[in-house]
Amino acid sequence: MLIRIFLTFLKIGAFTIGGGYAMIPLIKREVCTRHGWITEEEFLDGLAAAQSCPGPIAVNISIYTGYHVRGKAGMLLALFGTILPSTVSIIIIAILFRQYAEQTLVKRAFTALNPAVVALIAVPLIQMAKKSGLNAKNAWFPLAIALAVGLLNVSPVYLILLTIAFAVYETRR
Amino acid sequence: MILLTMLFTFFKIGLFSFGGGYAILAMIRQEVVIHHAWITEAEFVQVVAISQMTPGPIAINAATFIGYQKAGVLGSLICTFGVILPSLIIMLIITMSYLKLKKLPWFQQIFKRLRLLSVGLIAAALIMIMGNAVRDWYSVAIFAVCFAATWRYKLNPFTMLILAAVFGMVFGSA
Numbered sequence: 001m002l003i004r005i006f007l008t009f010l011k012i013g014a015f016t017i018g019g020g021y022a023m024i025p026l027i028k029r030e031v032c033t034r035h036g037w038i039t040e041e042e043f044l045d046g047l048a049a050a051q052s053c054p055g056p057i058a059v060n061i062s063i064y065t066g067y068h069v070r071g072k073a074g075m076l077l078a079l080f081g082t083i084l085p086s087t088v089s090i091i092i093i094a095i096l097f098r099q100y101a102e103q104t105l106v107k108r109a110f111t112a113l114n115p116a117v118v119a120l121i122a123v124p125l126i127q128m129a130k131k132s133g134l135n136a137k138n139a140w141f142p143l144a145i146a147l148a149v150g151l152l153n154v155s156p157v158y159l160i161l162l163t164i165a166f167a168v169y170e171t172r173r
Numbered sequence: 174m175i176l177l178t179m180l181f182t183f184f185k186i187g188l189f190s191f192g193g194g195y196a197i198l199a200m201i202r203q204e205v206v207i208h209h210a211w212i213t214e215a216e217f218v219q220v221v222a223i224s225q226m227t228p229g230p231i232a233i234n235a236a237t238f239i240g241y242q243k244a245g246v247l248g249s250l251i252c253t254f255g256v257i258l259p260s261l262i263i264m265l266i267i268t269m270s271y272l273k274l275k276k277l278p279w280f281q282q283i284f285k286r287l288r289l290l291s292v293g294l295i296a297a298a299l300i301m302i303m304g305n306a307v308r309d310w311y312s313v314a315i316f317a318v319c320f321a322a323t324w325r326y327k328l329n330p331f332t333m334l335i336l337a338a339v340f341g342m343v344f345g346s347a
Contacts, residue, residue, distance in 0.1 A: 015228065045271060048275070049264070050264070052287075053260065053263050054189060054260065055259055056197070056230030056232045057230070059232075060260050063264040064268050067265065068268070075261075079257065083233050083253065086237065087233065087237050089228060090224075090229075091246060093223060095241070098242075108342050109339075109341040110218075110219060111345030111346065112312075112345055113219075113337050114306035114307075114312065115307050115313070115315040115316040115319065116319045118299065119322075119333075120334070121198070121295060122320055122324075124295065128288075131288075133288070141289050141293065142290065145294060145297065146294075149203070150297035150300030155203050156199055156294055156297075157185070159290065160189050160290065163283075163287060164283050167279065167285070168282070172279065
């Protein structure tokens with residue numbers, strides 16, 4: 001059973017390129033449909049928790065599922081399986097990158113990759129904005145955050161702590 | 174000593190990375206580029222590109238890559254461990270008590286506010302990277318085409334980046 005958990009999450013970790021949200025449908029298919037380890041409702045609760053907590057969503061959901069299936073041992077194996085493919089592949093790339101970063105071909109590739117990355121971030125920004133309940137009244141808030149962090153280099157840490165404090169204050173009032 | 178600083182830094186990044194993937198980038202840049210100057214702005218954009226072409230979450234990929242750049246394989250393992258440790262602790266607590274917590278009004282309100290904050294953080298990542306990555310007509314054109322391809326035609330990010338890399342190799346000037 002523990003081996004199965006590990007192998008399933010290893011597969012999930014290895015086949016989700018693009019990170020985070022790309023992993024969710026695959027995780028759901030594996031743990032709900034294929035193995036029947038948790039129900040769909042439990043998965044959705046876990047997903048909500050994973051999105052609310054700090055850290056990568058895929059990591060959080062694997063911790064949640066692993067724990068549900070087989071306690072702390074299941075949790076650790078699910079987590080280990082999820083991150084192993086990325087850690088190994090990145091170490092290999094980092095080694096190669098150090099040797100080839102100065103090659104003309106690599107430099108040329110990055111002339112197009114850099115603006116492509118900007119597009120890569122712009123698309124989920126619009127999708128997230130739609131899902132977050134953004135409207136004319138509250139748009140100043142993400143805008144202020146973007147300017148403070150993006151232009152003035154204010155650390156997100158303070159802004160996150162302030163936001164949490166404000167939310168608690170609002171409900172206690 | 175640097176290993177301890179790296180562990181602590183990535184623990185902090187993990188702890189304050191709400192909203193997943195792209196929202197984490199602002200936090201990583203603040204710590205790694207601005208605060209510690211472990212990598213440059215240009216290298217940061219490269220890290221993001223590489224993270225998106227390899228399997229796994231961006232935060233893990235970035236932690237592993239930056240850790241390796243600074244302190245080899247040991248560094249990459251320490252940074253990765255640091256970034257997932259907060260998830261492990263907090264998710265364990267939440268998993269055991271989520272059903273009770275989600276009924277509390279202040280708990281719901283926190284996450285409603287944090288969702289809006291994440292939008293701001295992604296926009297911040299966009300602003301930071303833009304200055305470095307889009308600076309002439311060539312890069313503006315590539316940005317526009319990539320944006321249209323992923324937004325309108327739902328091209329997946331991996332394929333888009335591979336195509337961009339090939340295009341750059343053929344037409345770019347180093």
